[in-house]
Amino acid sequence: MRIDLSRDVLAGNDSTAEANQRALADAGVLCVGLLSSPGAGKTTLLEATADAWGDASRLAVIVGDVATEADADRLRDKGIPSIQINTQHHGATCHLTAESVTVALAQLDLDSTDLLFVENVGNLVCPVGFRLGEHRRVVLISVAEGADKPIKYPKAILETDLALVTKTDLAPYVDVSLESLTHSIRQVKPNAEILGLSTKTGDGMAEWVSWLRELKAGSVA
């Protein structure tokens, strides 16, 4: 006997993500998700953001990695309350799930948080389809990865709200520039919002922090 079942496979994750997003908005917390390949500079960006933000204790981070507390330790050293999720204990090693974020949220003091970052497992494929409750999603691509990465991993560009080109100080050594990466990103999404930055030199950090502050000042959360 055939039974008609019209069900989105990720509906369960999506509804948990929506509940996370509502809980965060109710607490007045803006949530920004970070996606990238391993080593694009997500944690370093957050360390630099803590310095630029003013009061790091008003930030919070939920960070996913297969193993270790290394990233959460680095961020706590910067004064950012941070929760580490080791995905090897959550049944899906290559990405965070909305449920794992719900568990982590319960360990944070949302009333004293203005801005929460969710740093996903380094991977440009698997995390893309799993919404976590972020108000905005940012993809980081470092110049050292090569200019063709946006067209090779187009969904990571399509399903995010801002593309951050990182490590721009390395551009002269790797023959990839902010311009060539911008071109590649716009091949996928012509209207993509793009910022370039280097945490090493500080170039572009002001624009990144303004992007966050404008979002925070707006009606998102």
Place this chain on the structure above:
Amino acid sequence: MHEYSIACRLIEAVESGLDERGVAAPVGRVEVLVGELSGVVPEALELAFEAAKTETRLAGAELALTIEPLVLWCESCRREWHAAEPFLICDECGGTQVEIRSGRGLSVTGVDVEDEQRP
């Protein structure tokens, strides 16, 4: 390889759908729509499903996959086409008012269950 977690969620989606309908019979076949832009590799999903289905009531089930094509629409040309890549630029006029019409889907559309009277 996120197909394993996708396979687990697919099984949960079928189980909850059948629970809501009060159907307890074992499942023989699951129809799944896989979009070309869903980020799921059909062969990897089939392999992961084999591993994930054991000790569930889908243990004897097979997947019947239908591919949902990636279809883009150009607002300027008023034209849609089956695109090889999800690049939001019209391949005829170069216009950028392009939207994704289909191809993102990842859903269960139906199941076959062994005949058994429904409560």
